[in-house]
Amino acid sequence: MITIAETVAEVREQVKAWRKEGLSVGLVPTMGYLHEGHQSLIARACAENDRVVVSVFVNPTQFGPNEDLASYPRDLKHDAALCEETGAALIFHPTPEEMYPNGFCSYVDMDVLTKELCGLSRPVHFRGVCTVVSKLFHIVQPDRAYFGEKDAQQLAVIRRMVTDLNMNLQIVGCPIVREADGLAKSSRNTYLSPEERKAALVLSRSIFAGKKLAEFGETDAQKLVDTMKSIIASEPLAKIDYVKVVDLMTMQQIPKLDRPFLAAMAVYIGKTRLIDNFMMNAGGTAE
Ligand code: AMP
Secondary structure (H helix, E strand, O other): OOEEEOOHHHHHHHHHHHHHOOOOEEEEEEOOOOOHHHHHHHHHHHHHOOEEEEEEOOOHHHOOOOOOOOOOOOOHHHHHHHHHHHOOOEEEOOOHHHHOOOOOOOOOOOOHHHHOOHHHHOOOHHHHHHHHHHHHHHHHOOOEEEEEHHHHHHHHHHHHHHHHOOOOOEEEEEOOOEOOOOOEOOHHHHHOOHHHHHHOHHHHHHHHHHHHHHHOOOOEHHHHHHHHHHHHHOOOOEEEEEEEEEEOOOOOEOOEOOOOEEEEEEEEEOOEEEEEEEEEOOOOOEO
């Protein structure tokens, strides 16, 4: 059975032993309830590192007061089986008290990139993400860490943090894994009723339509946004949080598709908030 470490000390000891043997270490941070999206990150990490640590931690500091921290799905047994079958060597599954002991009051905060998109509707979210990911980097000290393009703003934020704070590791971005019908895989898809699950397809339909428009040479960001919004608006169960086109590096809105960009959306299907996106270079080539 794969080892599940619950304390920082256990992880440090294991990593120290690997380092003594000269082995490289990859890290895949997750909140658990693992699916094929997470699995693609773990598989890539296993291909590129001698040993892989998967963290499974529903991080309280990245949830706002009215968000789904308490109801977030959890299934450690299933997660352990998936990690083991994919080739990971260790799961780090700390308690909230292990990560945030009494008296904890240090946070990693970021300007600019976190003030757009999800950062606008989730004001404490990226402070929580940057803080927990920094802690995981310090605990595991990996050579490489793996993040999904599904959370494109998170990936940009982590890359910026690693550059700004001189963190000594490589960040690897991995493509979005989708269901056969197009819906981006997400632990939160489990909240959807059968009717909502059908309605949720409007996100990927809208993303694919926007992508096609850009590939065909559209350079007006507003036209892209309007097209994507009109598709979402055709679904009565969907309510737009945002649909935006931003500079891929700065996450600031742009009028023209004249540089690498991210087209991103957050949409409520009933009570469930889902995100999707695509990234592209100027001129419609794949990012
Ligand atoms: P989460 O457990 O939702 O915090 O996600 C952990 C990591 O898995 C993040 O880097 C996500 O971007 C990535 N991830 C989640 N869903 C997908 C997906 N459908 N495709 C690729 N990566 C994903």
